[in-house]
Amino acid sequence: MNTIPETDLILNADGSIYHLNLLPDDIADTIITVGDPDRVAEVSVHFDSIELKKGKREFVTHTGFIGPNRITVISTGIGTDNVDIVLNELDSLANIDFSTRTVREELRSLNIIRIGTSGALQEEIAVDSVLISEHAIGLDSLMHYYTQALSLEEEHFKRAIESHFEGLSNISPYVAAADRGLLDKIGKNLKHGITVTCPGFYAPQARMLRARSANDNLIKSFQNFHYNYQRMSNLEMETAGIYALANVLGHKAISVNAILANRISYEFSKQPQKTINQTIELVLSRVF
Numbered sequence: 001m002n003t004i005p006e007t008d009l010i011l012n013a014d015g016s017i018y019h020l021n022l023l024p025d026d027i028a029d030t031i032i033t034v035g036d037p038d039r040v041a042e043v044s045v046h047f048d049s050i051e052l053k054k055g056k057r058e059f060v061t062h063t064g065f066i067g068p069n070r071i072t073v074i075s076t077g078i079g080t081d082n083v084d085i086v087l088n089e090l091d092s093l094a095n096i097d098f099s100t101r102t103v104r105e106e107l108r109s110l111n112i113i114r115i116g117t118s119g120a121l122q123e124e125i126a127v128d129s130v131l132i133s134e135h136a137i138g139l140d141s142l143m144h145y146y147t148q149a150l151s152l153e154e155e156h157f158k159r160a161i162e163s164h165f166e167g168l169s170n171i172s173p174y175v176a177a178a179d180r181g182l183l184d185k186i187g188k189n190l191k192h193g194i195t196v197t198c199p200g201f202y203a204p205q206a207r208m209l210r211a212r213s214a215n216d217n218l219i220k221s222f223q224n225f226h227y228n229y230q231r232m233s234n235l236e237m238e239t240a241g242i243y244a245l246a247n248v249l250g251h252k253a254i255s256v257n258a259i260l261a262n263r264i265s266y267e268f269s270k271q272p273q274k275t276i277n278q279t280i281e282l283v284l285s286r287v288f
């Protein structure tokens with residue numbers, strides 16, 4: 001069996017994984033991810049008990065129980081570069097034996113549920129509503145560094161997106177889908193959509209303050225895409241990376257978006273914290 005070298009599986013002096021600062025027993029099978037480290041406590045306040053609080057850099061983790069069910073909430077910080085670290089290190093905690101530095105024979109599959117904020121791309125998606133990412137399109141480069149096996153349906157979807165973005169030379173999209181089981185359980189009766197994961201918040205999401213955007217029609221180009229009666233619904237910065245790496249590593253993932261902005265009507269939520277809290281409560285009421 002191949003041993004993973006010390007430069008690749010990096011352990012801290014206490015045996016914890018390099019960035020997350022966690023030991024294998026510190027995580028539950030059900031994991032909520034949030035972007036904002038302060039949101040971790042806003043989730044764990046609803047736990048019946050908290051057994052562990054750890055953190056390092058932007059990666060804050062609380063593990064506890066809701067009734068008899070163990071649950072972990074962890075912050076990823078912003079962006080798919082952080083998702084690369086969080087998904088790989090969570091998978092290591094679940095599936096690598098740190099004492100032998102070998103992959104375990106029996107693999108554990110985690111349920112990963114993102115609760116994040118997002119901006120809507122269609123006028124009828126209301127600010128302060130909740131939207132589930134059925135599919136995600138990554139405009140960042142993370143998955144160009146991994147081998148990703150796509151289903152036939154995902155291949156067709158990817159080709160449709162590539163041809164849609166053809167004139168935009170700086171865009172090379174990848175695609176990934178939510179886990180069907182989590183979609184039925186957590187996403188039931190909620191609006192579903194195609195989420196666009198962007199490699200930035202300003203020009204990559206067609207926002208302009210002083211720096212000028214290189215693509216004048218980016219919002220229109222997002223808004224106009226059609227595929228099997230589905231349209232691009234919202235912009236954020238983690239979902240495609242989470243979905244794609246979860247699929248590569250054999251985990252199940254879903255992303256739940258609190259819509260704080262509508263990019264077509266230029267509206268921003270007047271009550272962002274209330275909307276985030278409602279989204280947290282909704283997810284926790286459905287997770288077990």
Ligand SMILES: O=P(O)(O)O[C@H]1O[C@H](CO)[C@@H](O)[C@H]1O
Nearest residue numbers: 035036078116117236237238
């Ligand atoms: O609210 P979070 O979870 O951070 O998610 C969204 O908000 C951040 C940008 O403000 C990005 O991380 C984006 O994905």
Ligand SMILES: O=c1cc[nH]c(=O)[nH]1
Nearest residue numbers: 117118119236237261
């Ligand atoms: O418009 C938005 C709102 C929240 N987060 C994003 O990435 N974009």
